[in-house]
Amino acid sequence: MKKPVAIELKNITKTFGEVVANKNVNLTVYRGEILSVLGENGCGKTTLMNMISGIYFPDEGEIFVNGEPVMIRSPKDAFAYKIGMIHQHFKLVDVFTAADNIILGEKMPVYSVTEETKKIKEKMEKELADVSDEKKKKIQAKYLAKIGALPFIKLGKAFKFGHLTKNRAKVLQQIADQYGFEIDLSKKIYDMSVSEKQTVEIIKVLYRGADILILDEPTAVLTPQEIKKLFDVLRKMRESGKSIIIITHKLNEVMEISDRVAVLRKGEHIATVETKKTNEKELTEMMVGKKIDLNIERPEPVDPKPRLEIKNLTIMNKEGGKAVDDVSFVINGGEILGIAGISGNGQKELLEGIAGLQKTESGDIIFHNPKKNKPVTFFHKTLKQIKEMAKQGFFHYPDGKKVDLTGMKKKEIEKLVNEEQILFYEDEIIDLKHKTPLEIRELGIKLSFVPEDRLNMGLVGNMSIVDNMLLKSYRKGKSIFVNRKKPKILADEIIDELEVVTPSDMTPVRKLSGGNVQKVLVGREISSSPKVLMAAYPVRGLDINSSYLIYNLLNQQKQKNVAVIFVGEDLDVLMALCDRILVICSGRVSGIVEGKKAKKEELGLLMTKTEE
Amino acid sequence: MNEKMKKEPLVHIIKRADIPQWKSWVIRIGAGVIGLLLCAGFSCIFSKDFGGFFAELFNGAFGTERRIWMLFQNIAILLGIAIALTPAFKMHFWNIGAEGQTLVGCLAGAACVFYWGGEIPEGALLVLMLVCSMIASVIWAVIPAIFKALFNTNETLFTLMMNYVAAALVSLCISIWVTSGSGVLGILNFGHLPKIMNQQYFLNIIIVVLITLFMFFYLRYSKHGYEISVVGESTNTAKYIGIYVKKVIIRTMIVSGLFCGIMGWILVAGTNFTVYADIVGGRGFTAILVSWLAHFNPFGMILTAFLVVFMQQGAAQVNTVYQLGPSAFENIIVGIFLLCIIACEFFINYQVKFRVKNKNATPEKKEKKTTESAEREEKA
Numbered sequence: 001m002k003k004p005v006a007i008e009l010k011n012i013t014k015t016f017g018e019v020v021a022n023k024n025v026n027l028t029v030y031r032g033e034i035l036s037v038l039g040e041n042g043c044g045k046t047t048l049m050n051m052i053s054g055i056y057f058p059d060e061g062e063i064f065v066n067g068e069p070v071m072i073r074s075p076k077d078a079f080a081y082k083i084g085m086i087h088q089h090f091k092l093v094d095v096f097t098a099a100d101n102i103i104l105g106e107k108m109p110v111y112s113v114t115e116e117t118k119k120i121k122e123k124m125e126k127e128l129a130d131v132s133d134e135k136k137k138k139i140q141a142k143y144l145a146k147i148g149a150l151p152f153i154k155l156g157k158a159f160k161f162g163h164l165t166k167n168r169a170k171v172l173q174q175i176a177d178q179y180g181f182e183i184d185l186s187k188k189i190y191d192m193s194v195s196e197k198q199t200v201e202i203i204k205v206l207y208r209g210a211d212i213l214i215l216d217e218p219t220a221v222l223t224p225q226e227i228k229k230l231f232d233v234l235r236k237m238r239e240s241g242k243s244i245i246i247i248t249h250k251l252n253e254v255m256e257i258s259d260r261v262a263v264l265r266k267g268e269h270i271a272t273v274e275t276k277k278t279n280e281k282e283l284t285e286m287m288v289g290k291k292i293d294l295n296i297e298r299p300e301p302v303d304p305k306p307r308l309e310i311k312n313l314t315i316m317n318k319e320g321g322k323a324v325d326d327v328s329f330v331i332n333g334g335e336i337l338g339i340a341g342i343s344g345n346g347q348k349e350l351l352e353g354i355a356g357l358q359k360t361e362s363g364d365i366i367f368h369n370p371k372k373n374k375p376v377t378f379f380h381k382t383l384k385q386i387k388e389m390a391k392q393g394f395f396h397y398p399d400g401k402k403v404d405l406t407g408m409k410k411k412e413i414e415k416l417v418n419e420e421q422i423l424f425y426e427d428e429i430i431d432l433k434h435k436t437p438l439e440i441r442e443l444g445i446k447l448s449f450v451p452e453d454r455l456n457m458g459l460v461g462n463m464s465i466v467d468n469m470l471l472k473s474y475r476k477g478k479s480i481f482v483n484r485k486k487p488k489i490l491a492d493e494i495i496d497e498l499e500v501v502t503p504s505d506m507t508p509v510r511k512l513s514g515g516n517v518q519k520v521l522v523g524r525e526i527s528s529s530p531k532v533l534m535a536a537y538p539v540r541g542l543d544i545n546s547s548y549l550i551y552n553l554l555n556q557q558k559q560k561n562v563a564v565i566f567v568g569e570d571l572d573v574l575m576a577l578c579d580r581i582l583v584i585c586s587g588r589v590s591g592i593v594e595g596k597k598a599k600k601e602e603l604g605l606l607m608t609k610t611e612e
Numbered sequence: 613m614n615e616k617m618k619k620e621p622l623v624h625i626i627k628r629a630d631i632p633q634w635k636s637w638v639i640r641i642g643a644g645v646i647g648l649l650l651c652a653g654f655s656c657i658f659s660k661d662f663g664g665f666f667a668e669l670f671n672g673a674f675g676t677e678r679r680i681w682m683l684f685q686n687i688a689i690l691l692g693i694a695i696a697l698t699p700a701f702k703m704h705f706w707n708i709g710a711e712g713q714t715l716v717g718c719l720a721g722a723a724c725v726f727y728w729g730g731e732i733p734e735g736a737l738l739v740l741m742l743v744c745s746m747i748a749s750v751i752w753a754v755i756p757a758i759f760k761a762l763f764n765t766n767e768t769l770f771t772l773m774m775n776y777v778a779a780a781l782v783s784l785c786i787s788i789w790v791t792s793g794s795g796v797l798g799i800l801n802f803g804h805l806p807k808i809m810n811q812q813y814f815l816n817i818i819i820v821v822l823i824t825l826f827m828f829f830y831l832r833y834s835k836h837g838y839e840i841s842v843v844g845e846s847t848n849t850a851k852y853i854g855i856y857v858k859k860v861i862i863r864t865m866i867v868s869g870l871f872c873g874i875m876g877w878i879l880v881a882g883t884n885f886t887v888y889a890d891i892v893g894g895r896g897f898t899a900i901l902v903s904w905l906a907h908f909n910p911f912g913m914i915l916t917a918f919l920v921v922f923m924q925q926g927a928a929q930v931n932t933v934y935q936l937g938p939s940a941f942e943n944i945i946v947g948i949f950l951l952c953i954i955a956c957e958f959f960i961n962y963q964v965k966f967r968v969k970n971k972n973a974t975p976e977k978k979e980k981k982t983t984e985s986a987e988r989e990e991k992a
Binding site for chain 1: 626673829833834835836837838841842845846851852854899
């Protein structure tokens with residue numbers, strides 16, 4: 001059985017300056033089907049969809065909706081053709097409730113009494129044309145009554161709209177319930193989690209009567225449970241005859257949800273295949289253009305010793321609630337500790353707390369600086385501190401003798417330190433609670449944080465790659481001027497090793513695609529040989545190639561005896577990559593499981609575990 | 613579906629990813645030419661002399677040696693204030709209080725002359741004036757900065773209000789100093805900057821050139837300048853890498869205030885030799901425009917400051933020659949010209965593409981049309 005065509009693209013081409021985003025793309029979407037658009041980052045998926053939803057206008061080619069050629073010049077036009085797009089970055093007013101956001105821009109329907117009167121009169125005259133006199137009066141009376149009622153109808157409609165405005169939350173809630181969305185629409189947007197915000201966007205589009213829904217990477221920010229719910233909703237929509245286009249690069253989801261898959265590569269449409277008749281491997285090959293190994297390695301941890309001890313850590317959020325609540329765990333050097341949890345459950349605060357960016361309420365963060373048999377330096381210690389520590393017997397000479405500095409002159413001590421003659425007996429134990437972010441960074445605890453907005457923390461969008469490398473090193477040296485030589489070398493190294501796609505090392509970071517931004521950030525943090533590396537969602541929004549590159553980088557760090565904390569969202573990846581997985585829920589540790597033994601269901605359950 | 617919906621939009625506005633340097637300059641120069649033509653057209657309404665406008669414009673700026681000196685002097689003052697503003701702007705600290713900051717600098721300088729003029733040697737007086745001017749301006753600049761850093765107060769309103777306080781303070785001081793009732797502080801006899809090559813303004817210009825050079829290197833190559841850019845772009849990143857944002861805000865405003873103080877000193881000691889509430893004459897605000905137009909590049913500001921002053925002086929001359937009445941005419945001329953210059957930034961950031969008529973045309977024809985429309989757009 002062939003379904004009716006909902007939308008058809010013919011030979012669509014779009015260029016931005018010299019960059020060809022889409023080239024002669026042909027695509028057909030049927031009614032009542034879910035089509036996945038699959039492709040690596042920067043292959044033109046989003047551009048293509050933006051042309052359907054009226055954000056861009058194609059340079060060449062035609063779009064057909066329901067078989068008719070159309071010109072979609074603006075999102076408003078797209079809406080007129082019942083096309084709705086849910087963007088990756090939500091476009092919602094934060095201080096409004098969900099319901100307000102959904103009806104935002106809705107106008108009271110125009111209802112002109114004079115025009116309606118005219119219409120009724122015309123109708124009446126038509127009817128009066130061939131009727132007997134007696135009947136005429138009756139009909140006239142009937143129509144006059146209708147005309148007379150018009151102002152009241154108008155009033156009634158105004159009331160109805162007023163009612164809708166007043167009870168918008170209730171009315172919209174019905175729509176939400178109908179599709180099985182679990183959401184409270186009277187909540188303010190700023191109180192909502194990412195998944196709730198996404199739901200609001202979907203309801204908004206549905207409320208406006210869209211038949212063709214485009215979702216731009218909808219699962220990138222959701223937990224397995226949320227994804228499942230979303231997919232259930234999407235299936236319900238499909239049953240009610242809507243066409244759904246999902247942009248994604250998660251293969252397992254493609255296999256799970258879609259009826260057909262369209263693969264794009266470098267702006268060109270490679271093929272559209274039926275999901276049943278293909279498999280993940282084939283799709284990957286189409287997507288990347290070459291064969292790829294989809295296994296993640298997990299080397300055994302070497303010499304795991306505690307590196308970072310978190311003891312009863314509590315961190316407040318801005319509203320005064322507990323974002324991190326009495327969290328305790330230990331992370332060893334040479335292992336990858338995964339942190340699983342629904343986003344917004346304290347992961348961000350926990351990592352920021354460790355990095356010194358969040359004020360901690362109570363608890364300790366103890367850092368074991370792996371200094372055993374390593375020389376002491378003036379890097380973090382003043383002469384006075386070194387003297388004090390020597391008194392307490394922290395140091396030994398290379399020949400094993402205990403260091404005694406009493407009675408020594410300043411110059412002599414300085415000479416000893418500079419010649420690396422004073423060594424630590426044991427690992428240095430440092431309480432991070434009272435250290436500044438800068439001191440913590442310099443101790444080697446690196447945060448490669450990737451929040452919702454990649455460029456918000458860690459990188460400066462308007463600065464070149466070189467200047468972004470400079471961020472971490474510009475303070476070095478006594479000169480009042482910055483030195484860009486070393487950062488430039490580093491930038492070129494990272495571009496080279498991590499295959500960053502960029503016109504040059506002087507290109508502003510904001511002009512790079514998401515994956516490349518990520519590589520620059522992670523590359524910079526790794527380059528300084530960290531002792532603890534915290535990476536939050538480092539592969540969010542990355543394509544397969546780049547994701548595996550990042551996994552490999554983390555593994556390399558692990559083998560260099562770095563303690564790696566990996567906050568992830570893809571449970572499959574967490575289970576494959578991490579040695580242990582800590583599950584966090586409402587700011588509390590709900591369990592720590594071994595990566596090898598972990599089961600997805602178990603993790604999912606822990607993620608939503610509520611107080612007993 | 614009606615016919616209207618089926619048409620392609622008449623113009624596309626496309627954000628440019630990148631524009632070649634020469635192209636952006638073609639647009640800018642084109643805008644300048646259009647601006648001049650519009651100005652000439654406007655003055656033609658009153659003077660009935662289209663060509664004469666240009667002649668008088670240049671005459672006003674370069675006509676006599678004195679005018680040329682005035683031109684450079686005015687550029688120097690405007691440029692200096694713009695330079696003083698720039699570090700704050702680069703930090704995204706919207707300081708619109710340069711007027712007031714410079715004014716209190718002037719006041720402090722004049723106060724030195726008023727109280728110590730003639731009593732201490734001229735050289736010492738000048739140094740004292742400079743120090744006092746700088747201190748006063750720094751105080752004026754740093755108050756909003758402290759409030760911004762500690763309480764996140766809106767700096768735009770704060771600095772704006774400080775302007776009025778400064779103006780009132782000057783009026784108050786003059787009413788105390790001048791007892792004759794004229795309400796005008798006459799030319800002060802002491803604390804004049806020395807003439808070089810018998811030119812009063814030469815030293816002013818040299819000082820501003822030095823300031824410009826300093827600021828260029830300060831912003832581009834110093835660690836402070838780098839920190840300013842990072843704080844301006846993203847305070848989160850700044851905190852992450854360990855920059856004390858509050859400290860940078862306050863420090864930068866101190867730097868900004870220091871240079872405002874130097875400019876106030878130049879105004880009192882090297883230009884006007886007196887002080888009055890309108891001594892800065894709105895240049896604290898015009899400087900914002902000068903700084904922005906040059907994208908905060910100190911060398912670019914030389915050009916933009918030149919353009920502004922050139923137009924002001926030229927328009928004043930046109931006004932005098934054709935007797936067009938009050939100074940409103942000058943303001944309109946300068947306004948029209950600057951509007952064109954500012955508006956052309958739109959064409960640098962965005963590309964305007966016209967609809968290609970006749971969709972069924974052969975591909976070659978189509979291509980030709982697009983290049984044509986591109987050319988048309990460039991001319992526009």
